Every structure is written in C-alpha cells, then in structure tokens.
C-alpha cells in the first residue's frame with residue numbers, strides 16, 4: 137500500500153485552528169494526528185476534549201488520537217465521544233493492555249499501541265495480533281520539533297518482522313522528527329503511516345509539504 141501521511145496539529149496555530157483544519161481538508165493528508173499530553177506520562181500538557189470536539193466539527197479526515205497519558209482506560213469513552221476515529225495508547229502507560237485494546241475496539245475505533253524509543257519491539261509479541269496499529273516513537277514523546285532517533289530504522293524492521301508473521305495488515309506508524317530527508321528510508325524499512333508536525337507546520341507552504349511527504 138502507499139504510505140499515509142498524518143500531520144500532527146500539535147505544531148499548528150491554535151489561535152486559528154479552523155483555518156489549519158481547512159488546509160488539512162484540502163491537502164493530501166490522510167489522517168489528522170491529535171497529540172494528547174497529560175503532564176504526567178510526558179512532561180508537557182497539550183489539550184483535551186473541548187479542543188478535539190472543535191477540530192472534529194470541521195475535520196473531513198479521520199482523527200488519529202495519540203494518548204500520551206497515564207491510565208488511559210479512564211477516558212476512552214470520552215475520546216470516542218469527542219470524535220476519535222483511532223485511539224493509540226502507550227504500552228508503558230497500560231497495566232492491562234489487552235483489556236484496553238479490546239475496549240477501544242468495542243468502541244468502534246481503530247486500536248493502536250505506541251512504544252517509546254527505549255521499548256523493544258519484542259514486547260509487542262503477545263499483543264500485535266490484537267491491534268490495528270503500532271506507533272513507533274522516533275523521539276521521546278512530549279514535544280514537537282525534536283531530532284529523529286536513528287535506532288528507529290531497526291525498530292521498524294523488528295515490528296515489520298513481527299507483523300509479517302502475526303498481523304500482515306498492521307499499520308506501522310512513525311512519530312517524531314519525520315521530514316523529507318528520512319521519509320523514503322522509513323517507508324523502505326516498513327513504515328506505512330508517517331506523522332509530521334514541525335515539517336508541515338513550519339513549512340512556507342504546509343499543503344505543498346504534505347504533498348511532498350506523500351510522494352516521497
């Protein structure tokens with residue numbers, strides 16, 4: 137399959153979010169990546185339900201919600217109600233990950249699990265058949281605009297190997313420091329969904345950059 141591009145609105149202009157969403161609607165973006173941070177799992181706080189609901193009002197593309205929060209089970213229904221199409225939780229933040237994944241599916245959302253840069257792909261072995269998506273963090277989560285971690289290439293190949301055996305239709309999503317210089321190599325390693333925040337929203341022509349990322 138051709139890779140998907142999911143711009144992260146974390147780096148968007150929050151004072152003019154409607155304009156940003158309109159730009160994404162008109163662009164070649166496939167999903168809109170929505171980063172939720174609680175100041176506990178990560179050292180930063182982003183936004184919550186009212187903002188997601190406002191985005192949903194205008195978005196014509198699926199909302200790919202990435203929860204960087206502790207104990208996400210507490211809020212799954214609320215994220216669904218706010219407009220999430222996909223919900224990704226962190227392996228490191230879930231005590232009963234299998235239950236959490238089943239609940240996300242019961243809600244009718246695409247179910248994803250994210251792993252931090254220090255977490256080996258091998259820890260996905262007993263959950264990979266249950267999920268729709270694995271998100272590989274290619275920076276330490278918490279902030280946009282950070283430097284891409286090179287070990288991610290190996291991690292993608294490890295996830296790809298696991299998925300070939302257990303879940304061939306898996307989305308393998310890469311999040312952090314993705315730009316035109318590394319996207320082709322990431323796709324070659326096995327990635328099929330690429331998140332980009334800073335690369336898109338700091339570009340002079342964000343829609344043009346999305347197109348470049350889509351066709352890299």
Ligand code: DX5
Pocket residue numbers: 144146147169171202275276277278279280281282311312313314331332333334335
């Ligand atoms: C980081 C977030 C990312 C971030 C990516 O914690 O999960 O989605 O917004 O941003 P860039 O592309 O700027 O690294």
Ligand code: ZN
Pocket residue numbers: 144169170171202311331
């Ligand atoms: Zn993210």
